[in-house]
Amino acid sequence: MDFKLTEEQELVKQNMREFAQKYVDPIAAEIDESGRFPAEVVAKLGEMGYMGMPYPVQYGGAGTDYLTYALAVEELSKSCAATGFTMSVHTSLALGPINNFGSEEQKKKFLPPLCQGKHLGAFALTEPGAGTDVSAATTTAVLDGDEYVLNGTKTFTSNGPVADTFVTFAWTDKSAGSKGMSAFIVPKDASGLRVGEHFMKMGIRASQTSEIIFKDCRIPKANLLGGEGSGMKIAMNCFDHGRIGIAAQAVGIAQAAMEESIAYAKERVQFGKPISKQQAVQWWIADMATDIDCARFLYMRAAWLKDQGLPFTKEASMAKVFGAEMCMKHSIKAVQIHGGYGYIKGQKVERLMRDAKITEIYEGTSEAQRMVIANNMLR
Amino acid sequence: MTGVWILAENLETGRELITIGRTLADNIKSDLTVITWQSELSQEYIAYGADKVLLLPALPQDQPLQSYIPVIAEQARQDMPEIFLLTSSLLGKEMAARIAGQLNAGLGSECTALRWIESEAALEMDRLFYGGAAVQSIRCSHAPRMATVAPRSYSPASRQEDKRGTIDELPAPQPSPVKLLERNARSQAAGDISEAKVVVCIGRGFMKQDDLDLARQLAEALGGEIACTRPISQDMGWLPEDLCIGLSAKKVKPDLYIGLGVSGQIQHLTGIRDARIIVAVNQDASAPIFAAADYGIVGDLYEVVPRLMQALSK
Amino acid sequence: MPDILCCYKWVADEAYIRSGSGGDLDLSMADYKISDYDKNAIEEAVLLAEQHGGTAAVITVGLPDDTKGIKDALSRGPEKAYFINDPAFVDLEPAQTASLLAAAIASPIPYDIIICGEGSSDLYAQQVGPRLAEKLGIPCLCYVQKVELNGSELIAHRKSDEGLEVVKVSLPVLLTVVPDINNPRLPGLRDTLAAGKKPVVEFTAEDLPSIDTAALATTATKAATIKRNSRLFDADAAGIEELVQELKNSGAIA
Numbered sequence: 044m045d046f047k048l049t050e051e052q053e054l055v056k057q058n059m060r061e062f063a064q065k066y067v068d069p070i071a072a073e074i075d076e077s078g079r080f081p082a083e084v085v086a087k088l089g090e091m092g093y094m095g096m097p098y099p100v101q102y103g104g105a106g107t108d109y110l111t112y113a114l115a116v117e118e119l120s121k122s123c124a125a126t127g128f129t130m131s132v133h134t135s136l137a138l139g140p141i142n143n144f145g146s147e148e149q150k151k152k153f154l155p156p157l158c159q160g161k162h163l164g165a166f167a168l169t170e171p172g173a174g175t176d177v178s179a180a181t182t183t184a185v186l187d188g189d190e191y192v193l194n195g196t197k198t199f200t201s202n203g204p205v206a207d208t209f210v211t212f213a214w215t216d217k218s219a220g221s222k223g224m225s226a227f228i229v230p231k232d233a234s235g236l237r238v239g240e241h242f243m244k245m246g247i248r249a250s251q252t253s254e255i256i257f258k259d260c261r262i263p264k265a266n267l268l269g270g271e272g273s274g275m276k277i278a279m280n281c282f283d284h285g286r287i288g289i290a291a292q293a294v295g296i297a298q299a300a301m302e303e304s305i306a307y308a309k310e311r312v313q314f315g316k317p318i319s320k321q322q323a324v325q326w327w328i329a330d331m332a333t334d335i336d337c338a339r340f341l342y343m344r345a346a347w348l349k350d351q352g353l354p355f356t357k358e359a360s361m362a363k364v365f366g367a368e369m370c371m372k373h374s375i376k377a378v379q380i381h382g383g384y385g386y387i388k389g390q391k392v393e394r395l396m397r398d399a400k401i402t403e404i405y406e407g408t409s410e411a412q413r414m415v416i417a418n419n420m421l422r
Numbered sequence: 423m424t425g426v427w428i429l430a431e432n433l434e435t436g437r438e439l440i441t442i443g444r445t446l447a448d449n450i451k452s453d454l455t456v457i458t459w460q461s462e463l464s465q466e467y468i469a470y471g472a473d474k475v476l477l478l479p480a481l482p483q484d485q486p487l488q489s490y491i492p493v494i495a496e497q498a499r500q501d502m503p504e505i506f507l508l509t510s511s512l513l514g515k516e517m518a519a520r521i522a523g524q525l526n527a528g529l530g531s532e533c534t535a536l537r538w539i540e541s542e543a544a545l546e547m548d549r550l551f552y553g554g555a556a557v558q559s560i561r562c563s564h565a566p567r568m569a570t571v572a573p574r575s576y577s578p579a580s581r582q583e584d585k586r587g588t589i590d591e592l593p594a595p596q597p598s599p600v601k602l603l604e605r606n607a608r609s610q611a612a613g614d615i616s617e618a619k620v621v622v623c624i625g626r627g628f629m630k631q632d633d634l635d636l637a638r639q640l641a642e643a644l645g646g647e648i649a650c651t652r653p654i655s656q657d658m659g660w661l662p663e664d665l666c667i668g669l670s671a672k673k674v675k676p677d678l679y680i681g682l683g684v685s686g687q688i689q690h691l692t693g694i695r696d697a698r699i700i701v702a703v704n705q706d707a708s709a710p711i712f713a714a715a716d717y718g719i720v721g722d723l724y725e726v727v728p729r730l731m732q733a734l735s736k
Numbered sequence: 737m738p739d740i741l742c743c744y745k746w747v748a749d750e751a752y753i754r755s756g757s758g759g760d761l762d763l764s765m766a767d768y769k770i771s772d773y774d775k776n777a778i779e780e781a782v783l784l785a786e787q788h789g790g791t792a793a794v795i796t797v798g799l800p801d802d803t804k805g806i807k808d809a810l811s812r813g814p815e816k817a818y819f820i821n822d823p824a825f826v827d828l829e830p831a832q833t834a835s836l837l838a839a840a841i842a843s844p845i846p847y848d849i850i851i852c853g854e855g856s857s858d859l860y861a862q863q864v865g866p867r868l869a870e871k872l873g874i875p876c877l878c879y880v881q882k883v884e885l886n887g888s889e890l891i892a893h894r895k896s897d898e899g900l901e902v903v904k905v906s907l908p909v910l911l912t913v914v915p916d917i918n919n920p921r922l923p924g925l926r927d928t929l930a931a932g933k934k935p936v937v938e939f940t941a942e943d944l945p946s947i948d949t950a951a952l953a954t955t956a957t958k959a960a961t962i963k964r965n966s967r968l969f970d971a972d973a974a975g976i977e978e979l980v981q982e983l984k985n986s987g988a989i990a
Contacts, residue, residue, distance in 0.1 A: 050803060050932070051928060053804060054804065054923075054928045054931075058923055065922065069626070090924070091924040092924045105926060306710075307707060307708040310707060310708055310712055384707055431897075486903060512878070512897050516862075516878040516879075519830075519861075519862060519865075522831070522863065523834065523863075523867035523870030524870050526831065528950075529863060531862055532862075546955065551860060552858055553857060555753045555960055556753060556957060556959050556960050557960045558954055558956065559955045560952045560954050561952065561953045561955050562951055564951060600903050600905045602901060602902075603903060604900075604901065604902035605896070605898070605902075606900040620989070644989060655916070656915060656916055663881075670773065670854060670915060678983065699988045700964060712966050712968075713963055714966075715964055716966070717967050717969060718967070719968070719969050719975065721971025722971070729973050732973070733973070733976050733980040734980055736980075
């Protein structure tokens, strides 16, 4: 048993921390307030090699293990959960399926600009009537000569308005049940692709979310990912490793909330002494530290299993549900520790509390994670 | 045994060194020798307490002051002073380290207090380390015990009209391999912040360079100078390095220091620790500067400063 | 084509210093880092090598475990590291560090220019660079904020107590550099991953002459308190007027 990170992993963490302090901290409050997409930071992340971390060097990636990538997501999310999520959804959900299921030709074509951060990826699965229940989707893809014609509306597409490359899902044969869904790579300039409504969100406001509408959208047949009918398998695979990124993001948010709370509790004097001397505050901090460590070890274990080529579906769900829920709980406590100041715009904990909520919802709700875990335990 | 030596670069810090040098010379019952290259000050140093002056001859135009190092080191090797003090100016720190290197001497850098420990025949020196987050006391028991002394650690020695002493000349140094091409005094466009009575310090809380006028106006209203933190001069390049306060930059000792949007990194706090009153304005209640401040306002400097100007004009 | 050697120190990060019971210095929480100003030294070495087609290497003295620092340093651009290490190299004083560096460099390690930070971010004694120059018997320029290299001639702009001095010297030379000389690059992910593959030459205590015994004995270390009253005023007009009144009462303003 070895709890020590490698020196490279520690250095990646340290450099991402420094990157985030230099480029992200100064704008995090502003982009939260305005909802602006930090394109300059994302470009910089690409330049520094962070937009395709766990993918092979020959496709422009950095060739790190998944754990190193998750550590970087945690560090970035500590400064800005929205930017951390932009990196995570791009890496896990857009690049992941292309790397894991794409043909050699597809990988050579699509991965390099994505890994270098010159292109941004998005994952368009959710539909207005199909959230956790993926099979309720209605988007269809019909082969017409050398092209697939897509029709349907995707919603809550993260990175939607700013993405260059979409991985999306549509029925090629509804009658075949879960084996009738297929995955496609859709470039943003495909005819018939339109960005619909932009959503104003409670948290991670600098991450861009929109509808993506396919209206007789035509894409080359060559953009089919992994063969007809493998869509559901691809989606589930994406979720498994995407959840590790979200778990890491949740740990980053919670870590930031704890650090803010500790600093504030030491400075804030009430009844003649810093509130850190109050036992109630001490216990909250103790619980935060303990839960954050638990959540961190859970996501690290899931990433480690994945890196070893071992099954990690259940462990990724555990990391995500525990990480998300402890993140929500402790970001609320962090606001409580800050008292009235914590409720004021501009205080970091106010943003963290809003950002925390989404971790319980996206890439599989907490309830969906429990379904996965229970299915594994009870089978 | 040649007692206590000090290297005096100028009268101001020279007199401070004489104060502690005299004390230590009396502790070890020995003489106080001042080394100087300013012949016009030789008699002055005697009047302020030196028993002996070692005068370095003037240098040719193209020779930097560091050229004296071999001569001083050689003389020290011959005379082996018990204690050798320099001031912790840039020049003093470099000379001390290089002389100590030549003599294999123990050297305490930028000391704030010196004591003679009779039982161990040791010089004990207090100094800050870890950027000012910690203090250490170190002892040196072998001659020459060397130290650079932080300016203003000791009050300047006073003049004694009847003090007598001798003046000896040291030999001229060999030409240095380092040639001085140009010597530029600091531009006086900005005032010297280390002497200012009021310092208004600009931190990362300022969003853009144009906004610095806000700080300038406040400094003007208070008859003070503006200064800044390391990120403002180095990363943003908004103000010259001369105005940067910190461990490796300027240290200030104003009656009033006002930090605007300054978070309070330890290196910065070390640069302001001698300020009489510290006021901090920062939006982030958990900024470390508040713990180091006498008075604080948690708020947006863009709102606080205009209100402050208004209150001052009343 | 100058060979440039840069010295760095692997130090406890002062941001993690805690005051233990009784005001003792507690470093148990400390992470280690390349001393701040040494990052400027490494950057300048790499910039000069890039501009003049020379080589940049780093050299450090530390404990055998300090290998993360080697990777960190190499990720910043130098192509090679010299690692003087031994379990006995604990709390070395500047004179001892300078002796070890001088002995290893005399072994020999090729150099035309040696660059050090102006001081370490832990001890900040500012001695190793100048002492090393004296040990090697080469010219020393301290507090350098700009370097111009023309063949074997180097012109340096250095900070002085009065302002600035421009000086000229022939190589070899040792420089100590101030932080405003450059902005150290942030290593990219690929730089970090490639660092472990660069050559590292090790020296242990057996390879070098034994070091002098310490000339200095540390008798006390304490966390420094820069704590003041920290009385808070409201940010509204009334609070600020109260503050101004307080400043007037204290005589800080007229």
